[in-house]
Amino acid sequence: MVRGHAPPERGSGQERPRRGRRIPEATVARLPVYLRSLVELSGSQTATVSSERLAELAGVNAAKVRKDLSYLGSYGTRGVGYDVEYLLYQVSRELGLTHDWPVVIVGVGNLGAALANYGGFGERGFPVVALVDADPAKVGQRVGDLEIHHLDDLPGLVREHGIAIGIIATPASVAQAVADRLVAAGITSILNFAPTVLSVPAGALLRKVDLALELQILSFYRQQVGAADSA
Amino acid sequence: MVRGHAPPERGSGQERPRRGRRIPEATVARLPVYLRSLVELSGSQTATVSSERLAELAGVNAAKVRKDLSYLGSYGTRGVGYDVEYLLYQVSRELGLTHDWPVVIVGVGNLGAALANYGGFGERGFPVVALVDADPAKVGQRVGDLEIHHLDDLPGLVREHGIAIGIIATPASVAQAVADRLVAAGITSILNFAPTVLSVPAGALLRKVDLALELQILSFYRQQVGAADSA
DNA sequence: TCCTGTGAATGTCTTCACAGCC
């Protein structure tokens, strides 16, 4: 199950520049899940893993694992399985995770502050290196190790820290304006938590996480089955 | 663009009970986006809307809007468009959002506390009515309006508040155990923020949000285009 | 013998294009 998510939108008017083989979107969305499983296996000193076992860990079926991995190349050994460390490296490389990508969070309200404190980003290669807010009252305050800067300082921060990705955690009403400023500051990869549709110019990448949307989808499927009282 | 997400996993071994027409998963994932757009239109006193305009607001194309809405029924008027209020009601009803669904958050660390304070859930029909943690040191503390209860109190809280949905915001290591306890307490709709694969019994619904995964997907597409320096 | 890698078959989603109705 779990097909995963759509690819980032990209500003209109341009074809995907395929260099060599193209990896389907659905596969791309599963690669991080395989990566997580491989990190676990690596930690438990497992040398090789079969598609069956990896499928179990990732919550998909074995055929899908084999098909997905075959898009990256022939990294397995017939009759044996996949070498965990080697595959781990290949998946990391394919995802562009051989080095870190510094992140700025824009909007330090409840959600922004929580994301800033959430260790999961840094652990997985996306250190939060700057916080930015448009509210002068917040500028200068600290959240964890970081001081909050003003939105106007964005271009300088981007240059200084080599920021690659911007996370929008503002109210929906200002999210488009923030996205525009991120792009103007040279950030072309954006993750949007504001519950609104954004548009970005060609060449920029945009993904979204809508927290309430997930609950609404749960609600739909819950009512489909009627009042299912399992347990 | 933006196809959206996969449906919740459901415990294996059972067919979807279709009552009348079946709505594709991809469509279900877009309904909340249409809903949001319709709420906006309703707020701005707009009486009718064309598929073209709704598509623009939702960030999809018009053909998709028409196809999606046609699964709900023939609620539009040819030559005119859709009545905003009527469509708003129909989409709400289809999503099971004609009444609220109380939510419990399990795990009140950084992320859990932020989600508890995040107003977006309550606004959109999912009031957070209880907080639960396994750490005795946290029990009794308050976050916003709510006191933190012990995980052991879950069954009582579920009964008392009529809780329908559980949000897991614990470390990955304990997420499966928490899921089991949620199900045992009678909660069969779960949203998992822990970065791990969970399994639930038949009849239970599970969706996940993996925050770092989204960044990893961005990373993949960024490196695909090379160092695209747009702006 | 075992498990990968992959064409072929099947299933699902999107887009097209236009009939049908207001």
Add this chain to the structure above:
DNA sequence: GGCTGTGAAGACATTCACAGGA
């Protein structure tokens, strides 16, 4: 005339089933 609703075509994703190499 204008816009919805929908079959049909096309694109995409998943699953099957087995050839092929260790």
